[in-house]
Amino acid sequence: MIKPYLVVEWNDTETDAQGWLVVHNFVNGYTGGGTRMHPSVTKEEVVRLAEAMAYKYVASESETTGGCKSGIAYDYKAPDASAVLRRFLIAMMPYIDIGVSLGSDLGTNYEAILEIYHEFGIDIPMTKSMKQNQNVLQGIKRYDELLTTRMDGLLLNDVVTGYGAAFSADEAWTLKRGQEEAKVVIQGFGSVGASCALKLSQLGYKIVGISDANLLVTCDEGLGVQKLIDHKNEYGEMDETKFKSHYTVRSNTEWLDVDCDILIPSALEDVINKHNADMVKANLIVEAANIPISSEGDEIIKQRGIDIVNDFVANLGAIRFYETVIFGLINPNSQAVIDDIEQLCRKNTHHLFEKSKEQSSYQRDVAYEIFRPSASGLLEYMEPSQMDTSY
Numbered sequence: 247m248i249k250p251y252l253v254v255e256w257n258d259t260e261t262d263a264q265g266w267l268v269v270h271n272f273v274n275g276y277t278g279g280g281t282r283m284h285p286s287v288t289k290e291e292v293v294r295l296a297e298a299m300a301y302k303y304v305a306s307e308s309e310t311t312g313g314c315k316s317g318i319a320y321d322y323k324a325p326d327a328s329a330v331l332r333r334f335l336i337a338m339m340p341y342i343d344i345g346v347s348l349g350s351d352l353g354t355n356y357e358a359i360l361e362i363y364h365e366f367g368i369d370i371p372m373t374k375s376m377k378q379n380q381n382v383l384q385g386i387k388r389y390d391e392l393l394t395t396r397m398d399g400l401l402l403n404d405v406v407t408g409y410g411a412a413f414s415a416d417e418a419w420t421l422k423r424g425q426e427e428a429k430v431v432i433q434g435f436g437s438v439g440a441s442c443a444l445k446l447s448q449l450g451y452k453i454v455g456i457s458d459a460n461l462l463v464t465c466d467e468g469l470g471v472q473k474l475i476d477h478k479n480e481y482g483e484m485d486e487t488k489f490k491s492h493y494t495v496r497s498n499t500e501w502l503d504v505d506c507d508i509l510i511p512s513a514l515e516d517v518i519n520k521h522n523a524d525m526v527k528a529n530l531i532v533e534a535a536n537i538p539i540s541s542e543g544d545e546i547i548k549q550r551g552i553d554i555v556n557d558f559v560a561n562l563g564a565i566r567f568y569e570t571v572i573f574g575l576i577n578p579n580s581q582a583v584i585d586d587i588e589q590l591c592r593k594n595t596h597h598l599f600e601k602s603k604e605q606s607s608y609q610r611d612v613a614y615e616i617f618r619p620s621a622s623g624l625l626e627y628m629e630p631s632q633m634d635t636s637y
């Protein structure tokens with residue numbers, strides 16, 4: 247693993263929260279990634295997530311952005327979680343103000359982050375040259391407008407990643423098994439898990455199990471995804487009182503026990519690991535979450551011959567949305583955003599599976615080869631003539 251370019255540690259003055267900003271690379275002084283809040287966050291996890299972001303921007307065909315990530319070790323459901331997030335972002339403001347673009351991730355939401363930016367006169371973090379580029383400023387206006395639009399009743403920004411992961415799953419499954427029916431189990435029912443479940447059910451897949459932070463619900467004939475979405479809360483937790491009587495409720499730790507063809511982790515990191523990778527029943531894993539398989543778990547999955555669509559190929563929807571609209575690469579309307587993400591997720595997944603077949607190699611190894619970020623982003627940033635010096 248390449249060492250990260252920059253690691254900043256933060257210690258809250260009011261609570262025991264601790265946070266990190268990790269920049270894996272800059273491209274022309276710009277870098278992007280989400281902000282995660284969860285009690286289990288560690289510096290090492292943020293470093294791995296930042297690296298995945300750098301690869302994700304390459305998979306998104308971005309020529310303008312490097313990868314970074316931030317994480318706060320704190321309970322996202324604590325009453326003062328938003329105050330902790332605000333203090334963290336204030337501490338990171340010198341970086342944000344020069345082009346470290348922090349969005350949302352597990353345990354945080356984008357609207358809350360934008361509100362904090364607005365307090366400090368920042369619309370969306372930009373470099374000096376972006377701030378002076380009328381096309382980019384126009385793109386940001388369009389992006390802001392699109393953030394309030396809805397698709398299938400959900401906010402556009404809350405479906406872009408999950409829909410992209412669903413298209414990747416569909417592409418991979420069709421390559422493997424054609425039109426054969428498939429049963430799907432999804433871990434996590436937040437922005438990503440819920441929208442992925444919805445799109446896959448629209449595409450004709452049977453969602454037979456969904457877990458959240460509290461429980462696992464299963465139904466072999468398929469769960470009614472729309473109704474589960476209609477009654478989920480702001481933390482992505484399902485309302486058990488609204489379940490149909492023939493649904494079965496189990497502990498969320500039993501998610502790998504459910505018989506399925508496709509498994510879609512859409513919540514936490516390292517949830518498939520050396521202790522449970524042997525129990526995976528699916529023959530296709532689509533990583534809608536970032537780094538959901540530990541390195542030891544991955545070795546077992548690889549040896550077992552299970553196919554995967556890895557994280558930075560499957561879950562690039564949100565950053566592709568950001569890039570295409572802000573840098574004016576597509577017609578800025580919600581259907582065009584989704585169509586573009588579908589096209590890219592299908593193309594990348596197809597390429598990944600074809601290449602992996604050709605080389606008889608595991609998909610993750612192939613993905614790290616195909617989408618490797620070049621070192622030039624770093625060098626450009628370090629070259630004074632190219633540096634952005636607005637600060």
Ligand SMILES: NC(=O)c1ccc[n+]([C@@H]2O[C@H](COP(=O)([O-])OP(=O)(O)OC[C@H]3O[C@@H](n4cnc5c(N)ncnc54)[C@H](O)[C@@H]3O)[C@@H](O)[C@H]2O)c1
Pocket residue numbers: 350351352353354403407433434435436437438439457458459460481482483498512513514515534535536561562564
């Ligand atoms: N939001 C995005 O656009 C985006 C983009 C790329 C990648 N991701 C990745 O997708 C994953 C989910 O992000 P999100 O934005 O949907 O988060 P979210 O906060 O909206 O939802 C998280 C979900 O995980 C569930 N969860 C928490 N602990 C769990 C457990 N032990 N078992 C089962 N479920 C559990 C929560 O109940 C909730 O349903 C993360 O890995 C994130 O990095 C998100």
